[in-house]
Amino acid sequence: MKKWFAICAVAALALAFIVPRTARAEYFAPGQEERLEDYNLTYKTTTVSVGEEVGEETARKVNSELQHAAFDNLASVNAQANTLAYTDQRAEGSYTQEITRQTPAFVSVRCARRFSVEGRPVYSDATGAVYSLTTGERLALGDLFTDSSDYLSIVKNEMERQLDHPAGLEDDQPFYLTDTQLVVLCKAGEQESMQRQEHEVNIPLERLQGLLKEEYR
Structure with a gap:
């Protein structure tokens, strides 16, 4: 019973991340691990950043977004961690940012979360974002393509081929x-x-070569 309570508690904690958070204050040193050890949860946060060689203002915008994402994530954990105080099952979690590709035009970041109870994985998910290194703004999926309508059928077909009952774009x-x-x-x-x-729906870039803008190929 305690084991199931712990698993349910971690699942509830993970689902709480879906709710947008507005807390803004903390700073995480890029490349370093920040640990939260409270109640029965050990949680590790690892962040990344871009250097000022992309431009001081651009770097500030991108790094601010990455820092806010990391802090919002940790604030959610901190707010929900007390649900684990009522079980003796030890839980561990992590939030990790990883640069998956960087060019003079953009930087792409994958953010992954994992939770386990007594060493047994119980929940994991990921999200991602691509930022322009010209403006520092986060790009929408359609921004990658020369015609924002042409790519939709390929992406939707891949979603339906790889997944059962995919949600819409x-x-x-x-x-x-x-x-x-x-x-x-x-x-x-x-x-x-x-x-x-x-x-994660993986689409080879070679399938999109005729549609992608040159800087994203």
């Missing part, structure tokens, strides 16, 4: 880029199910 659809793939983060599962989870 949204205006703020999370994604990231690697040297060889566009990775779209998409929820999948029965519409009425509480178990809809985030999945």
Whole structure:
């Protein structure tokens, strides 16, 4: 019973991240690990940053977004961690930012979360973002393409081919880029199910060469 309580508590904690947070204050040193050890949860945060060689203002904007994402994540954990105080099952979690690709035009970042109870994985998910290194702004999926309508059929077909019951594309659809793939983060599962989870849909860039703007190929 205690084990199931711990697993449910961690699942509830993880689902709490879906709720947007507005707390802004903390600073995480890029490349260093920051640990939260409270109640029965050990939580590790690892962040990344871009250097000022991309421009001071651009670096400030991008790094501010990455810092805010990390702090919002930790604030959610801190707010929910007391649910684990009522079990003797030890939980561990992590939030890790990783630069998946960087060019003079953009930087792509993948953010992953993992939770385990007594060493057994119980929850994981990921999200991603691509930032312009010209403006520092976060890019939408359609910004990568010469015609924002042409890519939709390819992306949707890949989602349907790789997943069962994928959710539709949204205006703020999370994604990231690697040297060889566009990775779209998409929820999948029965519409009425509480178990809809985030999945990574991998699309080879070579399939998109005629559609991608030159700087994203």
